[in-house]
Amino acid sequence: MSKRGKQAGGKVVEEFLSEAQEIVEGLGRNMLAIDKSSSDDPDPELVNELFRGVHTLKGLSGMFGVEPLSRLAHHEENMLDDLRLGRRRAGPEVLDLLFMSVEVMTGILAAVRDGDDPQDPLLAEVERLVRAFEGGGEAAADAGEGAKRAGCQPADIFGPEVLEVLTEYEEHRLRTNLKNGLPLYRVRARFDLAAIDTELDAVKNRLKPVAEIITYLPSTAGTDMDKLELDIIVALEAAADDLAAALEGVDASVEWIRTEGKESAAGPSVVPSAATKSEEGPSRADVSVAPQAALVRAGAGDGGRALSLRSVSQTVRVDIRKLDRLMNVVGELAIVRGAIARMSEELKVALGRRELAIELHRINRGFDRRLSELREGILEVRMVPLSQMFDRLARLTRKISRDLGKEISLIVSGAETEVDKLIIEELSDPLMHVIRNAIDHGIEDVEHRRAAGKPDTGTVALTAFQKGNHAVIEVEDDGAGIDGQRLLEAAMRRGVVDAEQAAVMSERDILNLVFLPGVSTVALATEMSGRGVGMDVVKTNIGALGGVVEVQSEVGIGTKLTITLPVTLAIIPALLVTVAERIYAIPLNTVTEALLVSPADARPIMGVETMTLRGRTLPLLRLDRFFGAPREGALPQGSCVVVASLGQRRLGLVVDGLVEQQDVVIKSMGPSLSSATCFSGATDIGDQRLALVLDTSKVIEEFFSAEGGAAPRAAGAE
Amino acid sequence: MKVLVVDDSRAMRAYVRGVLKDAGPWTVVEASSGFEALRLLPREAFDLVITDINMPDINGLELVRFIRRSERQGRVPLLIVSTLSSERDRARVLELGADAFLAKPFEPEDLRGAVAGLVPSVSAKDARGDE
Known part of the structure; x- marks a missing residue:
């Protein structure tokens, strides 16, 4: 960024970056729309929007001294002008250039955002595109x-x-x-x-x-x-x-x-x-007579009636950090509410204060309702549709499929599903890996597809929907599927699984091996060049968001990855429990039920403590032992089991007692404690008491992997 | 002193605002479209209007003509700030009654100079006085 750009000051530069980013995203959307229409003669409105966007970008980047961007935009604008005027045709190669330019522009903006000047290979790409834009295309019928x-x-x-x-x-x-x-x-x-x-x-x-x-x-x-x-x-x-x-x-x-x-x-x-x-x-x-029809007259025409139309877009842009701050305030208020609730309980038993206690209780209930409304309101504001990210993925799909020479049709549905802004940011990389893998390793090349009796064009379906307070994103391809045997061999070669374990693994356990470090890349590298990103990274990233990823696959038919994510992160309802005299919070969205158990309910199966719940076997995990405070012997009298489930897996968490249900604001524990991986953070539960928040997905994960894949089967999670 | 800045780019408006902040006691009112400008114009007395030409909806030429024909604000100084992609548009907007044209991209001192040239009572610092 030049002197002029820097002079403008941080806030102005931020405006520039965010506006430029919006324009570039808009460009990508319009390009996809043009690509979809797959005609050499695209809707002039769309081309025009492209032109206008690039024109604005040129002006802005010139103003803010981002030279490579203004240079690129300048040449792209000329090319689009030719396109608009019919001097050039919008063939697939032109679209390729346009899509590439969006990636390059995004890269340049990212560099500027980080305070760097764009470097090679970005600059080289700019030059390549500039040359390509300059080289006139095949002339179409001359408009002039x-x-x-x-x-x-x-x-x-x-x-x-x-x-x-x-x-x-x-x-x-x-x-x-x-x-x-x-x-x-x-x-x-x-x-x-x-x-x-x-x-x-x-x-x-x-x-x-x-x-x-x-x-x-x-x-x-x-x-x-x-x-x-x-x-x-x-x-x-x-x-x-x-x-x-x-x-x-x-x-x-x-x-x-x-x-x-x-x-x-x-x-x-x-x-x-x-x-x-x-x-x-x-x-x-x-008024003259219209050529196709008689006079067109809509509405009164003499101002008698007011316009009945209202806009659909009345939006405000808000910095997400402001919402974070508001959310923190709500969290503090929730603590105040808890304090008031306790006071009213105490007043109830205090002599002669009964009426006051009832009044206070009533007020607190009203406060509670409003607070919930406020919280939900803020959460709603933080929600953004997945469409923005899906657009980016569609561009990526197009690029990868062209790079690899595979015809891919991407079917997107549920893009309107809303998820917390923060989750979207974090989700985009893992999803990109998943889609890349689906196209690279999943979809076969044309010869193999024909041999298998499949259409030449591979299909990747990206589907999103909301399920309770979770968002589910599925990526399904109609490719070769995952060969479980190969996966198992790879895992054994890596020493993750031994022969004994392998013998008792279910099909699902085997497929889940794909998420272990090194396994996916080894298994797939035999055929591909091994550039697939390890699925373990995907799993880790999604796990960090409190989500789970599951895989289903059938050889020859295809693979489906299902990502289940919480819709929101900031405040969660949690169940407070006691374990070894300490209070812990278990996120309620992972809890299906909680019940009182007696020592006789538990029985070991293959070394794992289990119980039978409505005819199904539920593996149990004693949280006290898990936290490193081992107490030997049978289940203590009065123990409770909190049934946690994530995806298809269920685990009974054994706790000493249930305290209450409460909304908690999760605060990160900082780097010094970040090694305590089975907690997602700490929370203030009022009375200046702290509780650690259990990362249920990690715990479930750890439990099933520690049991070496045998446990889930033996304990028959299904 | 009040100035109306009409541009569909919010970064551009922010930039102009930033420059004018150092150029005198300006109160900057922003309009993101020609319509917003039309809405604001009859209600407030402006000492200067700065507008872009290529905007969606009402373009700068239309806005200039509208202002020049209006009774109340007909004589307000008009500065056009636009990319010089069309010489014809530049000539035309001046014909329609704009007072000066500043081509994007420009340096802060160019803008301060142009403003000082149009509104002499504002003493612009380090004005080069382009127009």
Whole structure:
């Protein structure tokens, strides 16, 4: 970043980075949309959006002195201009360049964010792209000539009143549409100035599917300070009826702007009165008959009815850290609430204070309700749809499949599923690895697919949905599946599993070996170049978010990875339990039930203590022993079992007693204690008491892996 | 002293705001679109309007004409800040009544100079006085 950029100051630079990032993400989305339409003649609206985005980016990066970015954007803009004007075709190679540019731009912005100047290989990529953008593509039918041939010029239609305020680009769009023979319409609408952004957005959204908006002309006629009359000049791409339908219920009048009639073959220079419109408002005298249909008139047209449209996007951007702070305050309030609750309990037994206690209890209940609402409100604000990340994954899929020469169709569903912003940030890398693996190792090459009777194009389905307070993300491919035998051999070679254990492993246990360090890469490297990222890393990353990942696979059919994540991280409801006279918190989202047990309930199976719960065997883990405070002998009288489940696995955690259910704010324990991996943090439970929060997924994990894969089977988690 | 800064890029607005902060006692009002500008204009008296040309919705040319024709704010100094991608647009916006054109990218002192040239009562520090 240049001197100018640095001078601008941290906050301004931050604005620049976030806006630039948004633009780049928007570019990626539009490219995907163009790619999806798989036509050499993409929707001009989309190309135009690309152009506009790149143009803004060029201006911004120039302003902020990010030279490589402005250089890249400059050349990309020229190329897009050619594309827009039909001087170049949007073939797949052009799209490849565009997609590549998004990656490079992202890289440059990341470097600037880290305070570095972009280096090679980014700079080399920029140069490569610049050269590619400069090298003209195959010429398409020349637009300039065509426009001249068509004969009709903007000046034939509009008077200076309109012409003088058209930008060069708008005039160009007008010309192009005239050349293409699209009819022009003038949509005249009155807006409430106070709400014009939202009202106009609504009108725009209705117009866009049927017409290209060329310009907006504010009328100076109305002297009403609160109203603004706008003429929207559009080129209609659909039938006139569709325009009428699109504007149904909008207070607007529509008139056809007569262009030199192809049908009418009218004399020279027909300048319809519409062009010299003026102060009298929507006059019906100006209305000509539309070519396809009779007069289009939507809404009252004389301002009788107010616009009934409201915008869909009324958003505020908030720094996530501000929400974190608010969440902390809520956490503190939860502690206050707990204190009040205890006081009211104490008052209840205090002599002669019963009424006061009841009153306090009532107030506290109200407080509790509001606090929950507040907490839920903040959590909701933190939630963002997965779509943003899914878009990035779609781009990645496209890139990998092209790199590897595999045809992949990515089917995305449930992108609207919402997850805490923080989780999305952390999830994106592991998901990328999973998708990369699916395409690289899962989907076979064409010959193998044909031999197996599968379509040439491999399918990767990315599916998300919410399940209780968990979000589930599935990545399913129709590839070769995972060969369990190979996996097992790899694990044995690595010494993770011995022959004895191998003999008793279930199919699922074997598949889960894929998540052990070194196993996935070894097993797969035999066939591939071994560049697959170890699945153990994926598992660790997802585990850090309190999630689990499971794998199902059938040889020859495909593989499905299921990632189950908590929807939110910040505050969780927890069950407080006592173990060896200390209080611990168990996240409630992993608890299915808690029950009192007697010593006779427990019985060992293959060295693992278990009990039978509703006809199913439940392995037990004595938390006191697990925490290193071993107490020998049978289950103590009055013990409780907290049944924790994660994915398909269930484990009974044996505790001394249940205390209560409470919302806790998890605070990290800092580096010195981070080695205590079975805890996700500590929490203040009021009264200045601290409790450690159990990381249930880790505990379950550790339990089943320590039992060497034999336990889950012996204990029959299912 | 009040200035209206019209630009669809929030980073750009923030940048201009930052520069003007050092250029005199300016109160900066931002508009992210031509419409927002139209909404603000009749309600507040501005001593200067700085606008971009290429914006979605109402473009800078339309905004300039609208302002020049309006009764209340017709004479407010107008500074255009835009990329110089079209010489035609630059000429046209000046014809329509804009007072000065500053091409992006520019240095802070260019902007301060341009502002000082248009609103002489504001003494800009280290103004080079481009326009």
